[in-house]
Amino acid sequence: MPLIKNVIHRFHVKRPLTARERELRLDIRKPAGDAPHYQLSLIRLNSTFVECVDKWYAERGFGAMFGAAAFSAVAFGMWVLVTNIFKHWHPIGLFFLLVFPVLLAVTAYIFLCDAFTYTHYPIRFNRKNRQVYAFRPDGTVLKAPWDRVYWTILGHANPLGWLNVAGHVMDESGKTVLETFALSVNSTSKQGEVKLRNHFEFFRLYMQEGPAVALQRIQPVPLIMLPPIDRQKESWAFGWERITLTLNGSPLLQILAQVFFLPESLFRWIVMRTSKIPQWPQWVEDECRIEPDDPWRREPGYRDEEAIAAMQATAGARRNG
Template sequence: MFTGWYVPFKLNRPLESAERHAALPFHPQPGVIPDTYGSLIHFNSTYTDFIDRKDRLRGMVSTTAGLVGIIVAIIMGAFSIGLFMVDLLQGNDVLINMAFSILFLLMVIGFIWFTWSRQLKKDMFTYTHYPIRFNRKTRKVYVFRHNGPNGVLTVPWDEVFWHIGRGMQQKYLCDVRGHVMDGVRVKDTFAVGQYFDDGQIGRIQATWEFIRRYMEEGPETVAEHPLDRLIDKSVTPSWTNCYLWVGASMGPSFVALRYVLFPLFYPIVGLLTLGRWLTLNSCKDPVWPPEVEAECQVEPNDPNRWEEPSYLWEFANRPGVVERNEERMRQQSENLKG
């Protein structure tokens, strides 16, 4: 799950044979309907922006557990100091208690440092999201890393080796992945959009087909139906967005049992929502450098500028949208089976 984030991509290596066999095509994929599955955040005639692979896990279980662990450790550390102060005021033999308190405090400090350095600092006080931009006019891909010098990887679209990437620990997790090559060696790597298990590899193909059509055929070709011209994803770090994302991450089976398991369901959802909200609100917005913005100017009356939601799945309330989504997924499934 943490490939390319907690666990860095392997670089400065030759291309693997499995990656060659997983290369994504630049020709149309028969039966694949373009879709972004919650990965798209901006769309117009000049460029389109996607979130990167780690967006799904931002502020979720690992970060929330780390935050809770640090809070508990601080409370226990304060309690240890309090006990020592009571012994000191009562004139008790404090040497043993002092030694114990110092040892315990060192353990608390070590735990906090370990949790922060190995996990929290990669998620909190960073950026609300890490966009990847496809500019069809300049035929460039911009990968946001940080605000500041050399904070954006810029690479020509035609020079990226695109393939279906797999997780480094969980091999069954797949994503749209790009390698920047230096001859036959992998110089840099990034992943675009949501990841899915290999039982849903059709979603990876659909995401790629959306990107491929946009860059190769134009913005008018990515939506096969007027109701497909919608953006689901909102990157605003609001409580509503965090709650909706956590609820969706629980999975339909768990959500269906929420009234039966409400003593368990709602505390978990509430805690994870709080963890994601705290994480994203500790972060700042990504800012593209001026030279990128200069290359990505959008016409004022661009007919292909898609409306952006103020919260996740806002447009699902519009007439026909849910039915069209169900129809598209059914067609996608039938086409891939055929």
């Protein structure tokens, strides 16, 4: 059922660039933002490559929760209809009897867009061979030259839409979008474009100037890598924490939103337990070999404890001052 499993990950392709995409293009030769940030998206980092999660990772669980809730509501409505249709016959009842199975299929479809897929869809930036690798929903890998990917901000700033930093793979003429993948940060506001640009700037710095510059520029923010999601499935506790962090900086909203976040975290746990951990094919690993004595090697679960302690000390001094 590849269509069901992949529909949520689709982009509009085989099309020309829009005027907005051309206007918001991100040039890899120019700084995209003043405060680069990795936004808790990194899986692995070293002198050869940096690997991050995809745009859907932070939202995992929501689709399954919505699909399950809608499926339950439709199933209940269908049960009420069936138990009463012969007692209080009306022609419109036959119409709903035909519609409800379709609605059940649609809501199950939504659930399966999230569950029974992959736990995440990693993106790898190799600065040595200047290639970008993106894990596709069907388990294959997209490989594209960093210098030829068309980077832009995709979407529209409104409450119902999402903005993402997207990488377009173009045809030879440079006019038609053949394939699209997106980085992990989402936004719904015009102001959020700054956050998106700063997120892209981290990867631009890594590819153009190396890990030393990229990590130096994020200071004083400490480097905290994701847990080893490339080898094991995340815990419920981490899933809940990752969902809650979508409102980072707004503690009151984080508390109020728990009425939604707690059940969503349960469905996220179900999604992760029913999904497969993506595995890079051997040819990708061969092209991304890491030197055994690499001084910039940062593995999953790494935390810059010294920087964390310094940041906490600074925050404490401000509160006491």
